[in-house]
Amino acid sequence: MIKFQDFSFQYREGVAPVLRDITLAIPDGCFCGITGAAGSGKSTLTYAINGIIPHCYPGDFYGNVTVEGLDTVEASLTDLSALVGSVCQDIDSQMVSTVVEDEILYGLENFGVPKEEIPGRVHGALEAMGIVELLSRPIESLSGGQKQKVALASIIALQPKVLVLDEPTAELDPASSEAVFRLLARYARENGTTVVVVEQKIALLSEYADLLVIVDDGRIRFADAPEAVLAHSDELLALGVNCPRSTTLVNRLKAAGLYSGPAVRNVAAAVDVCREVLARAGA
Ligand SMILES: Nc1ncnc2c1ncn2[C@@H]1O[C@H](COP(=O)(O)OP(=O)(O)OP(=O)(O)O)[C@@H](O)[C@H]1O
Numbered sequence: 001m002i003k004f005q006d007f008s009f010q011y012r013e014g015v016a017p018v019l020r021d022i023t024l025a026i027p028d029g030c031f032c033g034i035t036g037a038a039g040s041g042k043s044t045l046t047y048a049i050n051g052i053i054p055h056c057y058p059g060d061f062y063g064n065v066t067v068e069g070l071d072t073v074e075a076s077l078t079d080l081s082a083l084v085g086s087v088c089q090d091i092d093s094q095m096v097s098t099v100v101e102d103e104i105l106y107g108l109e110n111f112g113v114p115k116e117e118i119p120g121r122v123h124g125a126l127e128a129m130g131i132v133e134l135l136s137r138p139i140e141s142l143s144g145g146q147k148q149k150v151a152l153a154s155i156i157a158l159q160p161k162v163l164v165l166d167e168p169t170a171e172l173d174p175a176s177s178e179a180v181f182r183l184l185a186r187y188a189r190e191n192g193t194t195v196v197v198v199e200q201k202i203a204l205l206s207e208y209a210d211l212l213v214i215v216d217d218g219r220i221r222f223a224d225a226p227e228a229v230l231a232h233s234d235e236l237l238a239l240g241v242n243c244p245r246s247t248t249l250v251n252r253l254k255a256a257g258l259y260s261g262p263a264v265r266n267v268a269a270a271v272d273v274c275r276e277v278l279a280r281a282g283a
Pocket of ligand 1: 011012013014018036037038039040041042043044045057
């Protein structure tokens with residue numbers, strides 16, 4: 001369980017808190033998606049989980065944040081990094097090796113994983129990300145999507161209980177973004193891993209997340225199942241969250257009394273609703 005209790009944070013260089021009065025519980029094994037407008041505080045929220053704040057970026061930290069009962073202020077970064085694996089926005093800055101295999105070995109060796117376990121961990125992580133064939137490839141020869149999967153594999157190999165990912169699909173086309181999320185969700189489900197992912201593409205998040213969190217100007221505006229959050233598409237649009245048009249259309253049909261079911265996440269579901277509405281109207 002990841003717990004935020006009355007948490008607020010102001011960077012040392014800042015003039016005001018960037019996060020305020022955050023109380024949130026993310027259960028074990030949950031796939032939690034975080035979205036919101038640029039600068040709303042999404043990355044900072046994840047920094048409170050992996051300890052980047054206050055350990056790397058100091059500031060005024062109020063309330064408390066615990067991961068599996070470990071207080072992220074009191075715990076050392078070493079202890080936290082054994083529990084929380086993070087993939088940052090800038091993948092190239094995270095890569096430390098020139099070849100895929102070395103990139104995965106680096107973390108395993110640094111964390112003191114027993115030698116006999118290492119080959120299985122490397123293979124398992126590459127397999128989970130569907131990139132076994134990339135083992136010997138130079139990292140500079142990889143596409144953006146492949147690099148993203150290597151970065152994920154190098155963290156997954158460490159078998160953290162919690163994965164924190166900051167905009168893992170920012171550089172990827174829609175098909176690669178979908179592929180990364182699909183692999184990630186399957187891995188998390190099979191291993192009981194808690195995933196916290198910051199992502200701009202709310203349609204993609206909504207397909208995979210159990211819990212969708214909307215951050216607005218340092219506060220949590222919504223934290224609920226995707227359908228429940230998407231039911232507020234007009235508010236989301238006003239907050240700068242790019243709600244899918246299919247969701248907005250169906251919410252308008254609902255507001256007009258033409259539909260009474262749950263909010264939809266994609267075009268296919270919206271088409272079904274439109275068919276149902278037209279059939280009822282006798283068109
Ligand atoms: N190290 C830092 N020192 C001071 N202020 C910071 C630091 N990092 C972020 N901020 C400020 O905190 C606020 C929230 O930033 P954060 O990166 O958490 O938002 P975000 O929602 O993830 O933004 P984006 O979508 O643009 O990545 C911004 O005003 C930002 O300028």
